[in-house]
Amino acid sequence: MSVHACLLRLHRRFQNLDSNKKGYLSRVDLQQIGALAVNPLGDRIIDSFFPEGNLRVDFPGFVRVLAHFRPVDDEGTRTRGPDEPEPFNSRMNKLRFAFQLYDLDRDGKISQQEMLQVLRLMVGVQVTEEQLESIADRTVQEADDDGDGAVSFLEFAKSLEKMDIEQKMSIRILK
CATH class of the missing domain: 1.10.238.10 (EF-hand)
Structure with missing residues (x-):
């Protein structure tokens, strides 16, 4: 799946979790993710969406945290530039x-x-x-x-x- 298609799917998922259409997610919204609800470290993972005591996460913050869980594919093995x-x-x-x-x-x-x-x-x-x-x-x-x-x-x-x-x-x- 291309990065663009993945971002579109993530945005749809973000919008589904943002049931009140606030433009951000709270802890309660993230607790709806089944994979986090059953993970023993789910609360710790949810905490990582809210650095420095923030109470909400916007779409870029949502993607930034979830990017850690993206599988490494052939795209990820290409040589990076020094910058x-x-x-x-x-x-x-x-x-x-x-x-x-x-x-x-x-x-x-x-x-x-x-x-x-x-x-x-x-x-x-x-x-x-x-x-x-x-x-x-x-x-x-x-x-x-x-x-x-x-x-x-x-x-x-x-x-x-x-x-x-x-x-x-x-x-x-x-x-």
């Missing part, structure tokens, strides 16, 4: 986006406590608190190369170098 920005859906940008879902206090590190909070969201009540703490601790220890007790972005990216982020980070938003 061209890295596409939102590049591997590194997908990793940066995922990293910020864990780094709640925005200090550039994922602490054991932040890892624990994400694990709680992802596994729910199927695992005891003690097991979750053990998993969070082990996960941070395995990724923490510099021994500071937290995971930096570079450590996060390195720990996921074998994972197919391009496929794992895709959400079906269009109807």
Whole structure:
């Protein structure tokens, strides 16, 4: 699908979500997206649409966030010019986006406590608190190369170098 056709479909989706025709979306509007409603990190993803406490997102902001979830296609592998920005859906940008879902206090590190909070969201009540703490601790220890007790972005990216982020980070938003 061409970028133009994709933008047209996204605009239609934006208009469908904007049921009151306000010209922007609120948290409640975004909660109608089924893929986000069932995603354990759905609320965190919705938060990313509203940086710095904003209460609404316009169409360009909507597209900017969703661009991280666009699959990498042959178009995305072409050589970029030195002044061209890295596409939102590049591997590194997908990793940066995922990293910020864990780094709640925005200090550039994922602490054991932040890892624990994400694990709680992802596994729910199927695992005891003690097991979750053990998993969070082990996960941070395995990724923490510099021994500071937290995971930096570079450590996060390195720990996921074998994972197919391009496929794992895709959400079906269009109807």
